[in-house]
Amino acid sequence: MTIRTLLIADLHLVSHEVEKNQLFEKFCQQAESADQVFILGDLFNTWLGDDLSAPHYAQTLLTLKALSSKTKVLIMTGNRDFLLAHEFARQTNCQLIDSPYLLETSGHQYVLTHGDELCTDDESYQQMKSILQHPITKFIFVRLPKKWRLKLSGQLRQKSINAQQNKSKEIMDVNPSAVNELMKKYPGADLIHGHTHRLNTHVEKTFTRYVLGDWSAAQGNAIEITDQLNRLEIR
Template identity: 45%
Template sequence: HPRLVRGFLDLLVHYQNKQTQLYILGDWFNAWIGDDYSAPWLDEIVEALKVFNQKGNRVYFQVGNRDFALNQVFLDKFNGVLLPDIYYLNIAGHQYRLEHGDALCTDDISYQRFKKIIRNPFLVAFLRRTPLSFRTKLVNGFRKRSHSDKQQKSYEIMDVNEQAVLSALTDVDILIHGHTHRPAIHQLQHKQRVVLGDWREDHAQILEIDPSSHLPQIKLTDWYY
């Protein structure tokens, strides 16, 4: 959507002179059919990210359930960095765990089964060799199936599993994830779980971490466009 693209480009301009480390935790795109895909709006994003990096900032990316096929080939266009599915950060002595979040939804058994199949490295490698037109049709079919499945599942099943969250927090102070699109900062005893929002029609909720103080300041900020 043109408005969302403009919102992202404006975000880059806003932070480009602040020595920013930008982390995108998956589902950056509604779908990713391959690193060989091109479009004017995508070229505009790539050029803006090149400028962003040239000014001393860095962009880090984790794949999500919608764009799991995106890899380092695309990120190399603007010197981005592909992160593993689980990534740890230490900021001012505090340990952070970053992940997309779908792996925490262990109650959604049908989704986890589907994910295991579609994320198989051999299948992904095979699909990358198929024509772009075939991949486009395949992705459209997946999106329709996903939308239909969500209509039949309860709120609880599609949310994170409490035990999975506690397990993820075992060795860290703060867990940051997206996927569920229910932005909030949850306090769990002396630890925190931060849930990122999605990009909506007129705004997004982004997470800012200011590491300049002894206790890093964490806040979800509304970004309007």
């Protein structure tokens, strides 16, 4: 029997962007017939803790819950929604998975990751990430009053936008040595990641690197793995 796997990433859903949310709902309805669905990070544009953000995305959570009642839904966090946690998983019945995740299907292995940890040329970003995503920081942040969290995240977002404007495109892409280092640990496997918003397929010497693209309100993209790997356009 052929297993059908679907993978998406980088939807960056915002609750008031109705059209993109509808496109995601449409995808989820079509994904019900798959055997498993992977979301490889940044499903949400911001997530400031389950208690604060879940009510803003009530409809999305219902959509995920409906999907997970039909098929397995596995979610990896990205750099925008790294605070997704137990309460989110409980409400949606989705499984949160760590990165990298090794997917074995149809006799082939795929390393799954969001992709930001491969962008090692962006040193200031990696430094920021190591502080923000440190377990202690996360522990403290989600316990701060909601108002403080909103204010802090707004300030951080502005800093990040300002910082990005001064960075070259190369710096914000994956670093080839970081990719090779990762893939050395998984001989024979291919790599699937998102984050860079540069939908493409890179055939390297010993593996292929499939990059998922981000979603707009009008169009999304997915990877489908059955006996082979296909790209899907979501409209």
